[in-house]
Amino acid sequence: xxxxxxxxxxxxYPIADMFGMAPLLIxxxxxKNQQSLPGGLVLGLTLICHKAMWPFAxxxxxxxxxxxxxxxxxxxxxxxxxxxxxxxxxxxxxHDSTFWLLSSNIDFxxxxxxxxxxFDGLLRSFIRGGVTEIGKGLMVSGVALLAIAVVVRSWRxxxxxxxxxxxxxxxxxxxxxxxxxxKREVWAIVRxxxxxxxxxxxxxxxxxxxNINSLPMARLGLIGVLSLLVVSQFAFSxxxxxxxxxxxx
Numbered sequence: 001x002x003x004x005x006x007x008x009x010x011x012x013y014p015i016a017d018m019f020g021m022a023p024l025l026i027x028x029x030x031x032k033n034q035q036s037l038p039g040g041l042v043l044g045l046t047l048i049c050h051k052a053m054w055p056f057a058x059x060x061x062x063x064x065x066x067x068x069x070x071x072x073x074x075x076x077x078x079x080x081x082x083x084x085x086x087x088x089x090x091x092x093x094x095h096d097s098t099f100w101l102l103s104s105n106i107d108f109x110x111x112x113x114x115x116x117x118x119f120d121g122l123l124r125s126f127i128r129g130g131v132t133e134i135g136k137g138l139m140v141s142g143v144a145l146l147a148i149a150v151v152v153r154s155w156r157x158x159x160x161x162x163x164x165x166x167x168x169x170x171x172x173x174x175x176x177x178x179x180x181x182x183k184r185e186v187w188a189i190v191r192x193x194x195x196x197x198x199x200x201x202x203x204x205x206x207x208x209x210x211n212i213n214s215l216p217m218a219r220l221g222l223i224g225v226l227s228l229l230v231v232s233q234f235a236f237s238x239x240x241x242x243x244x245x246x247x248x249x
Contacts, residue, residue: 017191020050024057025198028166031064031076039064040076044083051101052192055173063165118179121186132243140178140186143193147174150199157203167199 010018023046030039043061046053061080065073091100122144125137147170154167174196177189211218 015191016050017052020046020053021192021195023049024053024060024195027057028060028198031060032162032166034068036064036068036070036072036076037079040079043076043080047080047084048087052177052188055176056170056192056195059169059173060166063169066165067162120182121184121189122178124183125186132239136187136190140189143174143189143196144178146193146196146200147171147178150196150203151175153203154199163199163202167202170195170199
């Protein structure tokens with residue numbers, strides 16, 4: 001979801017999402033153009049920018065291996081892991097803990113708050129009730145459905161379509177967040193769900209443009225969607241500044 005006026009959101013809630021997603025998209029561009037080592041280098045930057053990018057980066061490099069299997073592709077994996085390995089080793093020495101980089105995330109983002117080991121965030125949004133929580137659950141469900149649509153559409157694409165594996169990587173990464181994040185961090189699915197705009201544009205963009213050119217009602221529908229996206233920025237800013245409450249571990 002490439003919302004317009006996205007800066008309105010980050011005035012209310014400045015976070016590092018864009019700094020994490022930008023190198024991922026640059027890496028996909030490099031890898032899709034068969035530039036393995038530059039792609040691996042930028043993926044390494046992705047890994048140390050934002051931990052939410054880890055499943056995306058891992059699946060993207062696997063997608064690259066599905067399209068190109070040579071020494072350069074294997075070298076890209078090593079290049080990708082070097083920055084994170086250096087930080088991890090130095091941090092382990094400093095904190096005297098091998099898993100120092102993951103311990104807080106396991107407790108805060110992934111630990112289930114009820115008896116269900118998966119889908120905690122999605123289900124608890126509906127169980128807790130209230131307009132805000134149900135609305136959040138509906139938005140997360142919408143992103144999950146878009147991810148499923150991307151996975152199904154890309155899986156049906158021919159294997160020689162180089163977009164297939166990268167689209168699958170993004171869709172499966174989103175679905176992994178849906179299944180693993182608890183109620184404290186479930187909104188991250190909506191934030192990172194905007195990455196689905198890439199595979200959606202690849203596979204459904206031409207169809208949308210064709211309908212816009214041939215059906216007048218489709219143009220009105222597009223205007224309505226864009227208007228709703230603009231309004232969503234102000235709605236989310238209000239939610240963050242007046243409703244959302246930080247829940248400590």
